Amino acid sequence: MTKPIYDKYYKKKKYFGEPYPGLVEFFKDYEPKGYVLDLGCGQGRDSLLLGRLGYKVKGVDISQVGLDQMNQIVLDEGLDVTSEVEDVYSFPILAEYDLVLLDSMLHFYQGDIKKETDFIKRVASELKIGGVLCNFMVKGPNREKHIKDTLVGMGIDWEVLRDQYTDYPAFNTSYHMYILKKKSN
Ligand SMILES: C[S@@+](CC[C@H](N)C(=O)[O-])C[C@H]1O[C@@H](n2cnc3c(N)ncnc32)[C@H](O)[C@@H]1O
Numbered sequence: 001m002t003k004p005i006y007d008k009y010y011k012k013k014k015y016f017g018e019p020y021p022g023l024v025e026f027f028k029d030y031e032p033k034g035y036v037l038d039l040g041c042g043q044g045r046d047s048l049l050l051g052r053l054g055y056k057v058k059g060v061d062i063s064q065v066g067l068d069q070m071n072q073i074v075l076d077e078g079l080d081v082t083s084e085v086e087d088v089y090s091f092p093i094l095a096e097y098d099l100v101l102l103d104s105m106l107h108f109y110q111g112d113i114k115k116e117t118d119f120i121k122r123v124a125s126e127l128k129i130g131g132v133l134c135n136f137m138v139k140g141p142n143r144e145k146h147i148k149d150t151l152v153g154m155g156i157d158w159e160v161l162r163d164q165y166t167d168y169p170a171f172n173t174s175y176h177m178y179i180l181k182k183k184s185n
Helices: 021-029 045-053 063-075 108-128 140-154
Strands: 037-039 056-061 081-085 099-103 132-138 156-166 171-185
Touching: 021 045, 021 132, 021 171, 037 045, 045 056, 045 063, 045 081, 045 099, 045 132, 045 156, 063 081, 108 132, 108 140, 108 171, 132 140, 140 171
Parallel strands: 037 056, 037 099, 056 081, 099 132
Antiparallel strands: 132 171, 156 171
């Protein structure tokens, strides 16, 4: 399994800051509020938001430190959020999940491109029909083209729900949000 290198960063609470405004807006408006699988949920900045918005959430990460912090807040607030320490690269996308969230999990750097491409293809192919794939990734025209070419190239019929940028004030940058609903295989 990948090493939990983020444990050291998670000594700082809310290491990644608050959820992006664009992510908040999308999940606030989206209906129905179903079951979200947050792959690589970290300290739970998104999982906690989603739980508070009324979604049922499963967060998966290799960092027990991050999950412990998230679980304490889940307990305090009584949210419908569970977690598992697992490797997302082999975590199955069961039909019970209505939405799958990947936030800052894909970068498509040269050394990772094959692994990450195979990963997103597996997630996309296991996602049920009617399921929604939500990817948030640091802005970059080449990586955005790559994910679009990859997902569209699979021959799946996707409805594009969002293809736009959102600010990320905590890190003074901009993120690309690409949210697709699977219409058919
Ligand atoms: C950049 S952080 C993003 C965290 C969270 N999605 C967010 O945006 O706040 C990446 C997270 O993915 C986790 N991660 C990386 N590789 C993983 C793997 N193979 N399996 C499970 N979690 C992994 C790390 O532990 C870390 O918490």
